[in-house]
Amino acid sequence: MMRIGDFSKLSRVTVKTLRYYDDVGLLKAAHVDGFTGYRYYTYDQLPRLNRILALKDLGFSLQEIGQLLNDRLTVEQMYGMLKLRQAQIRQHMQEESERLARVEARLRQLTQEEGMSTYDVRIKPVAALRVAALRAVVPTPPDQGQLWQELYLHLAREGVQPDGPCLTVYYDEEYKERDWDLEVCEPIAGDLRPTERIQVRNLEAAEQMAYVVHHGPFTTIGEAYDALMKWVSENGYRIIGPAREVYLRAAEKGRQDDPETVTEVQFPVEKAREAA
Amino acid sequence: MMRIGDFSKLSRVTVKTLRYYDDVGLLKAAHVDGFTGYRYYTYDQLPRLNRILALKDLGFSLQEIGQLLNDRLTVEQMYGMLKLRQAQIRQHMQEESERLARVEARLRQLTQEEGMSTYDVRIKPVAALRVAALRAVVPTPPDQGQLWQELYLHLAREGVQPDGPCLTVYYDEEYKERDWDLEVCEPIAGDLRPTERIQVRNLEAAEQMAYVVHHGPFTTIGEAYDALMKWVSENGYRIIGPAREVYLRAAEKGRQDDPETVTEVQFPVEKAREAA
DNA sequence: TCTTGACTCTCCCGTTGCTGGAGACTGTAT
DNA sequence: ATACAGTCTCCAGCAACGGGAGAGTCAAGA
Numbered sequence: 250m251m252r253i254g255d256f257s258k259l260s261r262v263t264v265k266t267l268r269y270y271d272d273v274g275l276l277k278a279a280h281v282d283g284f285t286g287y288r289y290y291t292y293d294q295l296p297r298l299n300r301i302l303a304l305k306d307l308g309f310s311l312q313e314i315g316q317l318l319n320d321r322l323t324v325e326q327m328y329g330m331l332k333l334r335q336a337q338i339r340q341h342m343q344e345e346s347e348r349l350a351r352v353e354a355r356l357r358q359l360t361q362e363e364g365m366s367t368y369d370v371r372i373k374p375v376a377a378l379r380v381a382a383l384r385a386v387v388p389t390p391p392d393q394g395q396l397w398q399e400l401y402l403h404l405a406r407e408g409v410q411p412d413g414p415c416l417t418v419y420y421d422e423e424y425k426e427r428d429w430d431l432e433v434c435e436p437i438a439g440d441l442r443p444t445e446r447i448q449v450r451n452l453e454a455a456e457q458m459a460y461v462v463h464h465g466p467f468t469t470i471g472e473a474y475d476a477l478m479k480w481v482s483e484n485g486y487r488i489i490g491p492a493r494e495v496y497l498r499a500a501e502k503g504r505q506d507d508p509e510t511v512t513e514v515q516f517p518v519e520k521a522r523e524a525a
Numbered sequence: 526m527m528r529i530g531d532f533s534k535l536s537r538v539t540v541k542t543l544r545y546y547d548d549v550g551l552l553k554a555a556h557v558d559g560f561t562g563y564r565y566y567t568y569d570q571l572p573r574l575n576r577i578l579a580l581k582d583l584g585f586s587l588q589e590i591g592q593l594l595n596d597r598l599t600v601e602q603m604y605g606m607l608k609l610r611q612a613q614i615r616q617h618m619q620e621e622s623e624r625l626a627r628v629e630a631r632l633r634q635l636t637q638e639e640g641m642s643t644y645d646v647r648i649k650p651v652a653a654l655r656v657a658a659l660r661a662v663v664p665t666p667p668d669q670g671q672l673w674q675e676l677y678l679h680l681a682r683e684g685v686q687p688d689g690p691c692l693t694v695y696y697d698e699e700y701k702e703r704d705w706d707l708e709v710c711e712p713i714a715g716d717l718r719p720t721e722r723i724q725v726r727n728l729e730a731a732e733q734m735a736y737v738v739h740h741g742p743f744t745t746i747g748e749a750y751d752a753l754m755k756w757v758s759e760n761g762y763r764i765i766g767p768a769r770e771v772y773l774r775a776a777e778k779g780r781q782d783d784p785e786t787v788t789e790v791q792f793p794v795e796k797a798r799e800a801a
Numbered sequence: 802t803c804t805t806g807a808c809t810c811t812c813c814c815g816t817t818g819c820t821g822g823a824g825a826c827t828g829t830a831t
Numbered sequence: 832a833t834a835c836a837g838t839c840t841c842c843a844g845c846a847a848c849g850g851g852a853g854a855g856t857c858a859a860g861a
Contacts (some may be wrong), residue, residue: 252828254837259690259773261649264838269819285827286839292740292774292787296645299738303645307631308624311818324635331632338625342618348584349614355583356607359600369572369579373537414535462575464568497535498568511568528857530808540809545848561856562810587847 250280256290260298275301275315308334347520354483368476370461375515377454381409383447384420384432391467391505393417396433403447404435412438416495418452452493455517459486462497462513466506470494473514481518490517526556532566536574551577551591584610623760623796630759644752646737651791653730657685659723660696660708667743667781669693672709679723680711688714692771694728728769731793735762738773738789742782746770749790757794766793 257264270276271288276298278288297318304314309330316322317330383400387393397415404411413436420430434452441449459481463473474492481488498511533540546552547564552574554564573594580590585606592598593606659676663669673691680687689712696706710728717725735757739749750768757764774787 252837263820265820266818268839273818287827288838292785295738295773295787296643296740299647300645303647306624306647307628328632328635331628331635335625335628335632338621338628342621342625345614345618345621348582349611349618352583352607352611352614356604356611359604359607367572369576371575371579371582462571464572497571509568511571528808539849541849542847544810549847563856564809 250289250291253278253288253290256294260295262298262302270298270301270311273311273315275311275318307331308338350484354480357483368461368463368473368480370459370477370480372457372459372518375455375458375517378413378434378436378452379438380416380434380436380450380452381441381447382432382434382450382452384418384430385446386428386430388427388429390417390429390431393431393433396431400433400435400447403444404437404441407441409437409439409441412436414495414497415499416493419492419494453490453517455490455515457486457518457520458515459518460513460515462511464511466508467510467512468506470512470514473512477514477516481516485521486518487521488516489519492516526565526567529554529564529566532570536571538574538578546574546577546587549587549591551587551594583607584614626760630756633759644737644739644749644756646735646753646756648733648735648794651731651734651793654689654710654712654728655714656692656710656712656726656728657717657723658708658710658726658728660694660706661722662704662706664703664705666705666707669707669709676709676711676723679720680713680717683717685713685715685717688712690771690773691775692769695768695770729766729793731766731791733762733794733796734791735794736789736791738787740787742784743776743786743788744782746788746790749788753790753792757792761797762794763797764792765795768792 251259253264253267257267260267267276267290268288271278276294279291279294280289281287282289300318301314304317305311309317313330317327322330381400381404383396385396387396415433415435418432418434420432437449441447443449459477461473461477461480463470478488493515495513495515496510497513498509527535529540529543533543536543543552543566544564547554552570555567555570556565557563558565576594577590580593581587585593589606593603598606657676657680659672661672663672691709691711694708694710696708713725717723719725735753737749737753737756739746754764769791771789771791772786773789774785776783776786
């Protein structure tokens, strides 16, 4: 029988921690004086405490440790918990590794460019999206204005409400001077009678969508693409689908130089086998 | 100008989070209605929010992000913070990797042995320790009793108080039947007049001391050694110094089979180049 | 015009694994 | 007797929000 301070010295665990473990029931004091409230511990309790510490080293939470210690677990259950923990750690290491890659890409960028880029690229998952879509080939991107007119005219005639910001999908894999293959899309909730050119379809979901927000006139949106493509290659990703432009805040009718437009440029990506 | 819910949809950041960022000053609403308290945001604020999210992806805390965004940082300071973050992530990955190795070692052990070992091995740093020490060669470990008598007699005569649990250092690298080279040590605070055989010296610190607590008679302490050595090899460590036995709870005078003794067996170790 | 329902506001609590501090006792040594 | 070290029980705080209560606000339909 010894007091908490002695047990603390013995185990090199702080008194505070011992009291906490007592409170949460992980390691109850062997005896508590009913009058003074003093906790008393025995040498017998050292193995249990050491087991707690060892399990903590494995990364288990105190709650999990409580289960591992108190419930009579079968070997299978024990095995399951360890396997789970193993998977969690692997997952965590994966994430950290990607984080590290991003930090290093920023460092390279910083040394190259003197100052931080004005664009911040991120990855997010994007769900499938039900849209009214019109795909066509137009001479240049600004010419898609006609397509939008056609699309919205039909929506209005059918009395279908837009349901979120509109977007354009760009299908060309390489940059072209003329004849862009693109599709203008407007999310809708309900149904819509299709026409020859306008149909309702589901835009594919993307697990990893690299994106960047461009705030300014369309005329400078190339910079956003540059930043995005650079980030993608620097961070060891690969583009696996057509680009999207989501018009978070639409420009005034057809104006290409409205400085108040906000556009999100997106590329579905996946991790390349081995980053450079 | 839009309300918080619209800005939330736009940015895919929860309303709660936006309010929190407002509270902590990371992203203040562009305007707050003095009467209703409603927050209003502008499209202009989207880039800042995206920068916050991007920096969060790099693993910075909100406080650090606040610095990165608000203070006018020089490129050097920015570089320094990124370098620091890089080092932290590397460190963290290292730790996770070791954790993973420990979990996997437990898994192997579990499949081999049907049930968890009764010994829990851990690693801790051990500080240097000032001790009164007597080193000698004795036929077998139990014969160290004479050395203890000699040591304590001298301490008593000099009026020096013990200052912590006593321990024995075992210098033999291989197991021996007879003639053990060992050193009995008692931590002391003050000074002590040395004798021909007894001296005061500093036990070396060890950055990584693998240890296990044995609770039971000395006669079975071999099991603790077995478990410890097995753990060390399974987890990819290497022994780099002599073993120590710390007598957390001393046995009754010379009794080898006192079931209430508590002994901590220690080996200084380091990570081997590449674990099996 | 009233009502409904969706939105927003400000608190406050809970999360994890403790650490630090205040204020009150208790135990031991001088 | 007194000092001082040890112990007790609260309570607050960390990080980054999420959940929920209770009250007020806004836009649209009856």
